[in-house]
Amino acid sequence: MNVLLIEDDQDTAEFIARGMHQQGDALKHVLNAKDGILAASTELYDVLIFDRMLPDMDGIDAIKLLRGSGIETPIIVLTALAETSDRVAGLDAGADDYLVKPFAFSELMARLRALARRSPLKQANHILSVADLSLDRTQQKCIRAGTELDLMPREYKILEFLMMNANQLVTKTMLLEQVWGFSFDPQTSLVQTHVSRLRNKVDKPFDHDLIKTVRGSGYVISE
C-alpha cells in the first residue's frame, strides 16, 4: 500500500510511519497542505491521510481543492476534535473516512486497507465469497458448504461488511459505524454479542472457523 501522510505533528507522523514501515507499506510524509496537494496531484497513491488542522490551510479546504481538481484518491481525515458536526463537514468536503486522535494504530490500518481496496467493481459485486462461504447480495442469501444459513438482518450486515473487507481487520468501531450507523461507542458488548451469534451460525456447525478475533482490535474473515 502506498500512502501519503499530510501531518504537521511530528510525533503522530512518526507513530504512523513506524507502524506502516513495520508492515511493509510505503509512506511519504509532508508537513503542510501545499506540499500535500502538490504530491497528491503529481504522484499516485492508494490512500491520502490528511490532518484536519494544518499550519497553512484547513485540511477540509485542502480536500475540497483536491476533489475540485479531479483527484479521486481515497482520503482519511485525522482530527483532534470528536464532534460529529466536524466529521460530517469532512465527509461533505469529499473525505472518505474520519478518525479521531488518539487512535489505535490497528484502527488506522484497518480503515486504510478498507479504503485502499475499495473499488467501484468490488462495491458492486453481487456475490462475495470466502473459502466455502458465499453471500448473494441480491437475494440476501448466505450459503456455507452447500448449506443455507438463516441470518438475522444485523448478522447479515456484519457478515457482508466483513466479507467486503475479507482478509483485513475490521474494528469494532467500523462495525458500529457501518452496521448500526452509530457515531458513539456503547458501553456494553453489543458488537461482541452479535458477532458471537453470527459465529454460532457461520462457524460452529463447520470444521473450520472463518471469523477470527484480533484481540483488542476487531475481527477478520479469512480462509
Add this chain to the structure above:
Amino acid sequence: MSSPSKQSRFSRPIFKRVLLSLLALFCCASLLLALTTFLKVKAHHSEIRNELKGISEEVVELYLEQGLTALLEEYELDESPIFDNEEMLSRFEHHDLVFAFYDNESNLVTGAKELDIYRGFQRHRYVVDDERIRVIGYGTVLEDGAQLMLQMPIGDEAQTFKRQLVRSVFVLFLFVLLALPTITYVLSRWLINELTNLSLQIDGVAQKPDTNRLVVCSSSLEIKSLTGQLNQMLDKVATLHRQMLTMSVGIAHDLKTPLSRVANRIQLMQQDLDDKGAMIVHLEKADSDLQNIIKTFSNLIRLNEIESGRRKAGFKLVDVSSVISDLAESYLPVFEDSGKQLQVSVVDNVMCQGDIDLLNQMVSNLLENALVYSDEQAKVWIRLQSSVHGALLQIGDSGPGIDSQFASHIFERFYRVDYSRGKPGNGLGLSIVKAICDLHEASITLIPNQSGAVFDILLPVQE
C-alpha cells in the same frame, strides 16, 4: 465593609440624583404652567377675532341691505358721525369697539379719524397716560369698494393670565426652596437605607453563597422583586457550582484512578523488562486504562456538542418507531446473554424532527443503564406509545431502582449513585440522555416510588 462607610458610598450620588430629579421636576412644572398660559392667551385672542369678524359681517349686511343712513341710525351716529383720536382712546379705555367706515373713494364717512386702513387682522398698541392699550383690528372691503375698519381692545384677561403665571412660578419656587431640602433628604435617606441594607445582605451571601440568601425586609415592591430575582440567580449559580464540583470530583476520580494504575504498570514494567509475557500484560492493561480516559473525554466533548445545540441544524424527520424497534432488536441478544429479559412494545408510525444518531444514543444509554444496574434476571422493558401531548417512551427495569434521595442529581455530569464507582461507566450517560432530550424539546422524568428505575420520555411528534 462596615455599614457607615457603605452609607457614605451611596450618600453622595443618591443625594445628587434626587436633587437633580427634583430640580428637573420644578423646571418641567414651570414650563407646563407657561405653556398653559400661552394657550389661554391664544384662545382669548381668537375669541376677540371671532367677535370682530361677527360684528363686521353684521355691519356690512345692514349697510348693503338698508344703506348708510340706516347704518348711522342703527348705531346712533347720525348726529356726530366722525370722532377724533381722543374720543377713540377714551372708547378703548372703556373697552369699547372703535370703527371707521370709508366710501369707495376712501373718504371717511363715519367713525374714528385716525384708524389705519388694511385688510384682515392686525394688532396695535396705543399709549394713554403711560398705560399701554393693546387692540386687535380687522379690516374688510365691501362689494362697492367701501371699507370697514374695526378695532377692539384685548382687555385685561391676557395680562391677568400672565400675572397668574408669574405668581404660580414664584409660589412653586418658594415651595421648592422650602420643601426641596426636606424632600431630598427624606427620599435620599430612604433610598440609601434600602441600598445599604441590600448591600450588607449581599456581603452576607458572599460569605456562604451556597446556603445564605437575601431576606426581604423592605416595603418597596421593586426591592422585593429585585431580592427575589437575585435569590433565583443565586440558586441557579449554586446549582451550577455544585455540578461543577461534582464534575471536578468526577474528572479527578475518573482520571486519577486509571492514571495511577498506568503509573503503577510503568513501575512494574521497569521490574519486568526481561519478561516479555509480563510486559505484554502490563502494556495491555495500561492501554485499557488510557482508553477509558480517552472515552471519558470523548463523552465530555460529545456532551458539550449536544448542549451547544449545533446539531439541531441537521434535524430531519425520523421514524422513531423503527429506530426504537431496530435498536431494541439489536439489544435483545445482549439482554438474553446476561440472563435478563427485554420486553419490547412499540406503536408504529411515530415520527419526530430529530437526529437519528442522537436518538439511538439516548435509547442505547438508557437500555445499557438498565442492563448494567438492574438485578440479576431482571425484567427490562421499552415501550413507545402515543399520548395526547406527543409520544411517550418508557424504559424501565424491575429493580433495584434509584433511591429517591439521589433522584434529583442523576442527570448531573459525573454524578454516580454508585459512590465506589465499581460498576463500569463514567457518570455521563444520563447527562448525555438529558442533553439529547433537551435538544429534541422532550422531557425526561424518573418515575418516583417504583421498584426499579423507570424513565418516561415525552417526545414532541410530527403528525
